[in-house]
Structure formats: structure tokens, C-alpha cells
Amino acid sequence: MRSVDRTGAAVSVSPAREVWRESLGVAIATSAYGISFGALAVASGLDVWQTCVLSLLMFTGGSQFAFIGVLGAGGIAALPSAIASAVLLGVRNIAYGMRMSPIIGEGFWRRAGAAQITIDESTAVAISQPAPSLSRLGFWITGLGVFVGWNLTTLAGALLGDVLGDPRSWGLDAAAAAAFLALLWPRLKQRQAIVVGVAAAVVAAALTPVLMPGLPVLVAAVVAIVVGWFNWLGRNDIAPADEVLSCDALSDRRETK
Amino acid sequence: MRCVERPERDEVSVWSAVLLAACICAALKAFGYLIPSRLLEAERPARISDLLTVALLAALVAVQSLGAGQAILVDARVPAVLVAAGLLWMRQSFLVVVVAAAAVAAVLRLVGWAV
Numbered sequence: 001m002r003s004v005d006r007t008g009a010a011v012s013v014s015p016a017r018e019v020w021r022e023s024l025g026v027a028i029a030t031s032a033y034g035i036s037f038g039a040l041a042v043a044s045g046l047d048v049w050q051t052c053v054l055s056l057l058m059f060t061g062g063s064q065f066a067f068i069g070v071l072g073a074g075g076i077a078a079l080p081s082a083i084a085s086a087v088l089l090g091v092r093n094i095a096y097g098m099r100m101s102p103i104i105g106e107g108f109w110r111r112a113g114a115a116q117i118t119i120d121e122s123t124a125v126a127i128s129q130p131a132p133s134l135s136r137l138g139f140w141i142t143g144l145g146v147f148v149g150w151n152l153t154t155l156a157g158a159l160l161g162d163v164l165g166d167p168r169s170w171g172l173d174a175a176a177a178a179a180f181l182a183l184l185w186p187r188l189k190q191r192q193a194i195v196v197g198v199a200a201a202v203v204a205a206a207l208t209p210v211l212m213p214g215l216p217v218l219v220a221a222v223v224a225i226v227v228g229w230f231n232w233l234g235r236n237d238i239a240p241a242d243e244v245l246s247c248d249a250l251s252d253r254r255e256t257k
Numbered sequence: 258m259r260c261v262e263r264p265e266r267d268e269v270s271v272w273s274a275v276l277l278a279a280c281i282c283a284a285l286k287a288f289g290y291l292i293p294s295r296l297l298e299a300e301r302p303a304r305i306s307d308l309l310t311v312a313l314l315a316a317l318v319a320v321q322s323l324g325a326g327q328a329i330l331v332d333a334r335v336p337a338v339l340v341a342a343g344l345l346w347m348r349q350s351f352l353v354v355v356v357a358a359a360a361v362a363a364v365l366r367l368v369g370w371a372v
Binding site: 029030032033035036045046050053054057058059060062063065066067069070071073074076079080082083085086087088089090091092093094095096097098099100101104111112114115116118168169170171172173174175176177178179180181182183184185187188192193196197198199200201202203204205208209210211212213216217220221223224225227228229231234 | 267270271272274275276277278279280281282283285286287288289290292300301303304305306307308309310311312313314315316317318319320321322323324326327328329333334337338341342345350351352354356357358359361362363364366367
């Protein structure tokens, strides 16, 4: 994947400079949609401070969107489901941490800092590099770049959302749905993932009239556990996370160039 | 008295939920650095973790496009999400997709073609 994309540039530019360029490109593209998170978070009922704390402390886009999505749909009563949805979506970061751990090296503070900026984008840029030193460079620049950018745009979006008024008249409810779809899209490469996605969507919609807001999403997650446990419709050779990640990051990169 | 108290208590629960969810998510990231990386080779946890992400996001798409509290409501969000899907198909960026979906829903409501 990477060699196809980079052969042209790699000849003339030094590898480290190329990594800088890729990382900053991904950081800028990712940070831009912090605006939509900030505005949607305020529309869902959080205040500006709570919105900023989510971006600073939680700092993992999917979980942040899930938290405000469930809160917006169900209000205070749905808070436990909002927490559970955010946490379950954050589970994939364990895998990213395990992947990055040997590359990052030793030292408590270095590892603690690296852990906080371990997200889809920083891991994707890191694992698409040809050498460990370039992986490290890509990881730190992308992670720190997104961290700074995402928090600034979150604040901007939250302040903007505060003055917008009725979120529905601006289509912000539709924007939230589209945001989840955009986060989901690059993960729908394999048949197993597509089937799980469709089944989970059907389960969640079907249970909406029956269960408290927030719970249908959690019940739908059981689909993933069952299908994943028995590996129904799965391929025998798996290369899941890396493949999805590198495709995702590469498409981001192409857009920003 | 209760009317004055309640918003305050709600505010506390929202803050607690924000902090709790954020701390657990941060701890999950740190946890990845603490466990031996050879566990990564285990197929089943890796597969479940991937599919879990897919299932949750897909369920959130469904609920966010169709849910209205405990009811299913087909409104301006549905055409907006279809436009978003078309743009994703055409490999448009996250921001373009989200802004376009908001614009479609806002315009449909403005001209009164959808609620």
C-alpha cells in the first residue's frame, strides 16, 4: 500500500522530511473536524468546559462522538450508556498501544505521554513507516499535532455551537449521523465487517422503541462479540487493524496534499 | 426547592460521567503499553476488538439517523445520511461529508420538505 503511494516522493525528499509532511497533513485534516465535535457536543447538552475536557482527557474521536451521541439522544438518564459506549469504542486503543509499545521505547514519562496520544491517526502513520526511527517520528508528530489541533478546534466548535441556537435547524443532528458513518466507512472492507455493521444497525434500530436510549447501541455490540468469537464469515488469514489503519491514513494524506 | 436543586445535581452527574468515561478511555490506552505485545498475535481478541468498533459505529449511525428518544422517526436526517454515504463513496473527506449532511438537513427543513 505504502510503496505504491510513496515511490514518487521518496526519491527526491529525505525520509524524515517526508514523515514530517505526512504527519502534519494527517494532523491538519483530523483537527479540522474537531470543529464538528465541539459544535455537536454543545448541541447534545454539554457545556464548553465539559466538551474541552473530553477532547483533552479522553482524546479519542470515536469515543467522544459516541458519548455525546448517546447523551444527546437519551439525556441524563442515558449517561451510563454514554460511558459504556465511549469505553467500548476505546477498546481498540489497547491494540494500538500494544503495537506502539516496542517502538516507543523505555522511560515512564515518555510512555505515559505516548499512551495519551495513541489514536487511530498516530498509530496509522507510525506503522506505515519503513524504519523504527521514522515510525517514532511519525507517531509523535502526528499524535502531538492532532492533540494540539483537535483541542483548539474543539474549543472553537464549542464556542460556535453555543451561539448557533437550535441544533436541528442547522442540521447538526444529521451531521452527527454522518460523522458516525464517516468513522465507520473505512472499516467496511471485509465481508465480515460489512455483515456485522448491517446487523448491528438493524438490531439497534429495532430495539430503539423497546429499550431506554443508549441501550440499543450496547446490545448491538453483542453482534460483534458473537460473530468475532466464532469467526463467522471470516477469512482465515487476518490482517485487520493494520490494513484498515493504513488505508485510512493514506486516504487522509491524499486529500490534504 | 427541588426545582432549584435538580439542575445542580444533573450538572454533577454530567461532570462525573465526563470524567469517568475520559479516565477509563485514557486508562485503556495506557493498558496497551503494559501488556506484552505477543498477545497481539492472538487472533480472537484482535478480531473482536475490530468488529466491536464496526458494530458500535454502525449502531450509532442507525440510532442517530432514525431515533427520536424511544421512537423511530424518518425525517430530514435520512436524505442527509444518504448524501453523506454518496460522498464517502466518492472518497470525500470527513469534513466535507459532515458539512454536506448538515446542509442537506438544514435546507430540507428550511424549505419545509422534511421535518
